[in-house]
Amino acid sequence: MVFRHLLESWHPSLYWYTPRDSMSAYFDEGYAAIRDSMTEPQFRTILSYVIAKVDCGHTSIRASKAYAHYLDTAKLPQFPLILKFWPDTMVVSANLNRRDSVLKRGTLILSINGRTTQQLTDTLFDYIVTDGLNQTGKYQYLSTGLHFSSWYHDIFGYSDSFDIGYRDTSGLTKLTRIPLYDPRADTLRKSLGHTLQPGTGQRPPGPAQRIRPADRRRRKQRELVFIRSLQLDTAGHTAFITLNTFEHGYHLRRFFHHAFTEIKQRQIKNLVVDVRSNGGGDASLSTLLTRYLIDKRFKVADSLYTIRRHSRYDRYINNGFLYDVLTLLASRKRSDGKYHFGYFERHYYSPLHQLHFDGHVYILTGGNSFSATCLFAGALKGQSNVTLVGEETGGGFYGNTAWMIPDATLPITKVRFRLPRFRLVVDRQREKNGRGILPDVEALPTIDAIGKGFDFKTARVKELIRQNADKN
Incomplete structure (x- = not known):
């Protein structure tokens, strides 16, 4: 209760x-x-x-916390296929059983233990959260990492093997049986493979070669490159910014300044901003990036409020007292009985002038584009020099419930859940239809693209840039 x-x-x-x-x-x-x-x-x-x-x-x-720690160390067996889902379609994007020569990347899967794609998604979608009525985010969630494996286990249970219906390269429907993937056995096999000579059972002559782990500084550098990067195609007058988070800790303010300085100095005409894998973060950082690109004044929210400052259940909320204090300092009670974060409801942000980019902007979006990323993409949607390319965002266009998001912990099981405190409506004039931000130009997955590991969204953007150049 x-x-x-x-x-x-x-x-x-x-x-x-x-x-x-x-x-x-x-x-x-x-x-x-x-x-x-x-x-x-x-x-x-x-x-x-x-x-x-x-x-x-x-x-x-x-x-x-105890079960999360167990999962981090247990190395439990997994359903071996990582699948890419979209309506009525599931395709192998990776197979953890690397020796499997049948179910390779790009194989169309028709059923798992007799359940079709539609039956699987209809069942699993009942357990997956999303903003509003958005389905794109749910398809993308099942397509990411081991999420499908985890949910399949929790809902349907695991057996030692799975009957997989698939379509082979000649178009024939076939059935095969595959085992669970056991990471412990795989780790042992790889360890033996590296330390024993093939066919002899003997260690190779000479001292053992150890791979030195990268030091902390190098790991941080690699992480920063993954999180945010700038690539310049000076011949094509195009810059590519990849941005996978708006969280703090990645020096994004400095990165934005450096990136737009380079873009201005190189006289770049086309800018591609890739936020397909950006799940959000701090709205102040998404707002800052918006100011480099937008051509008018804008607000983050028409309304931003919480329904109370404290309750008798606060003891179950982690750091509940701190969140109560922050709510007290940031919000004021209005005539509607709600506590409004008035600064963001009133404040207009202006475009930056010194390094503002005025060329053609292409924003790559997808089902993992969420939260603060949707504030960024939504503010720019409809601007004359901005084109959104890809798929519907996983986050809502009308608004969301977020801002302050403490964990609540249930008293006996210690199971936790995220409990956002503020409702944000970006623009009351938008239709509250439960959808994400729809792209101006769709770039949707295909079986062939998944099989070849082809980046179809980037390819679509490059095609648009060429078409625009030909017009001019």
Whole structure:
């Protein structure tokens, strides 16, 4: 009951997309499903089903700290296929069993243990959170890392092997059986492969060669290159900025200044900003990037508010007192009874002038584009020199529930869940249809592109740049 009371007391958008009576029915359904002697994953699955009905991508279930530590060290067996999902389609993007010569990258999968793509997604989508009614984010979530493997295990259970229906290279429908992927056995096999001579069982002559781990500075440099990078094509007068987060800790302010200085000095005409893998972060950083590109004054939010400053359930909220103090300092109660973050509702930001980019801007988006990334892309959508390319964002266009997002911890199981405190409406004039930001030019996955590891979205942008150059 603590779970329900916390959401009902604190979540400002609990009934934004799901009516109160429907949400109450989901709470009751979840409570009735609880049984004695449940494992933590079984209990979390019930909570995930209920919380997904809130339709808030920032409100999600997390493992207890003890179980999270167990997962970090246990190296549990996994469903071996990493799949790329889109409507009615699932394609192999990687196979953890590297010796499998049948289910290679690009293979179209028709069924798993008799369940079709539609049956799998219809079931799993009931447990995956998203902003509003967005489906693109759910498809992308299942396509990322081991998320599908984890959810398949929790919902359907694992066996020692799986019957996989697939289409072979000649177009024939076939069935094969594959085993679980055991990372412990794979680690042992790779270790023996590196230390023993093939076919002899003997160590190779000479001293053992150890791979020296990269020092902390080099690891940080590699991480920074992955998080944010600038590439210049001076012959094509094009710059490519890849930005995978708006979180602090990556010197983004310095990076933006350096990048736009280079762009101005090289007289770049086309700028591609890749935020396909950017899950968001600090809105002040997304706002700063917006100011380098936007051509008018803008606000972050028309409204930004929380429904209360404290409740009798605060003891279950991690650092609850600190969040109460921050809410007290930042918000003021209005006539509607809500506590508004008035600064962002009133304040207009202006374009930067010194390093402002006025050429053609192409923003690459996808299902992993979320939260602060949608504030950035949404503010620029519709500007005459800006084109959004790719897929619908996973985050909402109308607004979201986020800003301050503490964890709440349930008292007995210690299962945690994210509990955002502020509802943000970007622009009241936009339609609240539950969708993400739609691209101006779609670039959608294909089986052939996945098989070849082809970056079809970047290719589409380059095609648009060539077409624009030909016109001029």
